[in-house]
Amino acid sequence: MMRHGHHVAAWRHPDTDLESNPFAVFRRQVHSAERACLDAVFFADSLALTGGVPTLEPLTLLSALAASTERIGLIGTATTTYNEPYTVARQFASLDQISEGRAGWNLVTSDNAAEAANFGRDRHVAHAARYERAREFHQVVAGLWNSWDSDALINDKQGGRLADAGKIHPLNHRGEHFSVAGPLNVSRSPQGRPVVVQAGGSEAGRALAAATAEVVFTAQPSLASAQAFYRDMKGRLAAHGRAAESLKIMPGLFAVVGSSQAEAEDKFGQLQRLIVPEAGLALLGRMIGNFDLSTYPLDGPLPELPQTQDGQRSRQQLLTDLAQGENLSIRQLYERIAGGRGHFTVVGTAEAVADQMQAWFEQEAADGFNFMAPSLPGGLDDFLSLVVPELQRRGLFRKTYQGTTLREHLGLNPAHKQAELS
Amino acid sequence: MMRHGHHVAAWRHPDTDLESNPFAVFRRQVHSAERACLDAVFFADSLALTGGVPTLEPLTLLSALAASTERIGLIGTATTTYNEPYTVARQFASLDQISEGRAGWNLVTSDNAAEAANFGRDRHVAHAARYERAREFHQVVAGLWNSWDSDALINDKQGGRLADAGKIHPLNHRGEHFSVAGPLNVSRSPQGRPVVVQAGGSEAGRALAAATAEVVFTAQPSLASAQAFYRDMKGRLAAHGRAAESLKIMPGLFAVVGSSQAEAEDKFGQLQRLIVPEAGLALLGRMIGNFDLSTYPLDGPLPELPQTQDGQRSRQQLLTDLAQGENLSIRQLYERIAGGRGHFTVVGTAEAVADQMQAWFEQEAADGFNFMAPSLPGGLDDFLSLVVPELQRRGLFRKTYQGTTLREHLGLNPAHKQAELS
Known part of the structure; x- marks a missing residue:
């Protein structure tokens, strides 16, 4: 949720509330x-002011x-x-x-120069080193989350024993990037440990995921x-001793929903007309690898760009291919990404959106979706009031929560005794 | 609040709830x-499991x-x-x-070996270097909190201007420990910026404060x-161009309150009898500079200790002086610190506690107190239901909140246009 x-x-939409806390x-x-x-809300993050829009951490x-909230x-x-x-293990455990x-x-790695400049580095960390650090970082976090057995707290006031020390495990990790003794100072949660989510599309990102x-x-x-993508990711799991259902694939879905096709298109058009060129250019510049495009004519072609050194090579390639293939101007290209930003985009009725979701779900393209309002x-309310009931009618989505934890919502096994992923 | x-x-007290979330x-x-x-609740922190008690971050x-909460x-x-x-600037701004x-x-510096071992260091950072880093750290955080003018967000949907770029200031800090470009990605809060609190008692700590x-x-x-202490701290402010009332001195107060002196002493005695020797020894060991005292006889004298290398020299000195001066055994010494841990301790009626607070407040020893339940x-409820009304009767404490921000509760000026402290 942005x-x-x-x-x-x-932010320029008439319904958007800019004034309240x-x-x-x-x-x-x-x-x-x-x-x-819904299973969950999801917040992306940036360690720098991005697109001029301040937000909460x-x-x-x-x-x-x-x-x-409750569920x-x-x-x-x-x-x-x-x-x-x-620190990350602790804050999420808390x-x-x-x-x-x-x-x-x-779990992400940070690939842009604006973030690097807020953390004492003149340039971002190189791609490969970022992923090596990420892998070891995850290993430490998962180890810390496992440092308290679920029955370690015994709360024995009479006997003077708060916890069973034999069920609290130091980690004593010593690796290339981190040395962490442990144990964590937060005890185990009802779902065993937080769910680990990733989004990297590169080879290194897929391998880590x-x-x-x-x-x-x-x-x-x-x-x-x-x-x-679905086939590729599921196919990688066996080598790690993992079952196919232990990893849920959730593509992004940018859907503009109306009670008719025309209404949906009107809603989308309203947003498209509100794009400030500077903001469109800045978004395109970020997505294409942190290039400043403001000196090129808006209605001219995308210039030849050097291959980005940031971690967005596949997206840069996708966008330059798109611009060349369809002969798009810079303005047309940023209009193309202003909404979905490269994610699957549907503009239509609830039935049309549900049809697409059903097709993806039934044809091994998705285990679920990350809906991007x-x-x-307004865009969220439309989806919730129009598409969700349609999915429920089709028997594709729950009508009440069955469980209380995120793992239960997602159909993931509890992590109390699960073998450590590493 | 621990x-x-x-x-x-x-935790062994019969009323303590160990079972709920x-x-x-x-x-x-x-x-x-x-x-x-009350003005505020306050949470200390440790970056390691301390005393075997897990908590929240x-x-x-x-x-x-x-x-x-509301106020x-x-x-x-x-x-x-x-x-x-x-990260710290952002999370507190958020x-x-x-x-x-x-x-x-x-704002604290970390001085113990257990914390260092969770952050890739074999030993803690030396005292002087910690304070130099802390000073620069504060400078960066304060600068980031000032990076958004309070009227920077203009929310002009029609004109397509979310913010006035001229009122968002990069920091471009380059120092010994940090290089941080800024600006922050969280806009300004209603109180201008979070209140900065410190607790160091050493010369370096006092200078920083x-x-x-x-x-x-x-x-x-x-x-x-x-x-x-109050005279010393207030006396240091003029050199920084600061008024005496811009820094509030709040000593810790460990008070066990009863409807009679005997009842208060009974309550305290009940807690003292619940001390598990291992926990008392561990607390004393931590407070005296991270020494393992478990090999010495409980009812024998405190052994000669080498001067601690951790940042607790003044506390070590205080405790060894106390033990020698009153000829205390190890057990008697940990019993002496098991409650107040070196803070001002009162065991008595609401009137007795209020008398002490009034004396400290009126005789330039305190601008307020950090009450430690x-x-x-139970210990909090006793204070709130017995001591607070007594302070109100004496006209020493508010009956309703007058303001909505922490700065208002504390009588500190809003920080919108305040000169930057550095």
Whole structure:
């Protein structure tokens, strides 16, 4: 869930609330999502001011939401590039306790120069080194989450024993990037440990996800590409001794929903007309590898660009191919990504959106979806009030929560005695 | 507010709730404190499992409490030794937004070996280097908090301008320990910026507090020592161009309150009898500079100890002087610190406690107090239901909140246009 919605002009939509406390705005939207029994809300993150839009920090926001909700899962992003594993393990374990088992950690690496400049580095960390660090970072975090057995706390006031020391395990990790003694100072949560989410699409990202993730978010423009990704990811699991259902593949879905096709297109057109060229250019520049495009004519072609050194090579290639293939101007290209940003995009009725979701779900392209509301609250409310009931009619989505933890919502096994992923 | 209370045996008290979700337990206690109109709740922190008692991480806990409360201030500890300033600035700014201006940051340095071992260091960072880093860390955090003018967000949907770029300031800090470009990606909060709290008692700690803190917590065993500390701290402010009232001195107060002196002593005795020797020894060992005392006879004298290399030399000296001066055994010494841990301790009626508080307040020893509940919830409830009304009767404490922000509760100026402390 982005501050004002996923469309780059969402904040200009007449319904968007810019005046209230941002937490109060998020809380209303998450309450709507919870009434519709969605698995979780998800917050991406940036360690720099991006697109000029200030927002709240994910861990503090999710913790406040934990106290304001009962059932919905709470997934937040924390980078492995500029954090310490003890701190990340602790904050998510604490969120997991506070929410009684609803926390998820979206593990990312940080690949852009603006973030690097806020953390003492002149340039971002190189791609390969970032992923090596991420792998070891995950190993430490997972180890810390396992440092308290679920029955370690015994609360024996009479006997003077709060915990069974034999069930609290130091980690004593010594690796290339980290040395961490442990144990964690947060005890085990009701779901055993937070759910681990990832989103990297590169080879290194896929390899890391196959080894460590329980949910993968992915940007897929079409059914065919999503099926290829799904096959690839599921196929990697056996080598790690993992069952296919232990990793849920969730493509992004940018859907503008109307009661008719024409109404949906009107809604989308309204947002498209609100794009400020500077914002469109800035978004395109970021997505194409942090290039400044402001000196080129808006209605001219995309210039030849050097291959980005940031971690966005596959996206850069996708966008330059798209611009060349369809002969798009810079303006047309940023209009193409202003909403979905490379994610699967549907503009149509609830039936049309549900048809696509059903096809992806039944044809091994998705285990679920990461819905990206075009604007907030309207784009979310449309999806919840129109598409969710249609999915329920088709027997594809729950009508009430069956479980209480995020693992239960996602159909993942509890992690109390699960073998450690590493 | 500690997990079960400030007394080392608090968790064994019959009223302590070990079974409920720890967040739910904290929330009930904070609601009690808010009904009594206390300025704030305060959470210390440790980056390691300390005393075998797991707890919640302060930022996540305070954020969840922000969503569960309306008025009470929310102060949490974050170390400058093992964090990055951009992250700390952001999480507290976000908490400040979520709580609509009730956040406070207790700036500490980390001085113990158990914490160091969770952050890739074989030993803690040396005292002087820690304080140099802390000073620069504060400078960066304060700069980031000032990077958004309070009127930077203009929310001009028609004109397509979300913010006035001229009122968002990059920091471009380049120092010995940190290089941080800025600006922050969280906009300004209702109180301008979080309140900065410190607790260091050493010369370096006092110098840092005089330059940067707005509240100082301090452990003072007596009125005379508190007066000396108060005079010293207030006297340091002029050199920084600061008024005496811009820094609030708040000694810790460990008070066991009963409806009679005998009842108060019974309550204290009940806790003292619950001390498990291992826990008492471990607490003493930590406070005296991380020494293992378990091989010495409990009822024998404190052995000669080498001067600690950790940042607790003044406390080590205090405790060895106490043991020698009163000829205390190891057991007697840990019993002496099991409750107040070196803080001012009163065991008595509400009138007796209020008399002491009034004397300290009127005789320039304190601008307020950091009340440390012996056990939770009972020790807190006793203070709120017995001492607070007595202070109100004397006209020494508010009956309703007058303001909405922590700065207002504390009588500190808003920080919108305040000159930057550095």
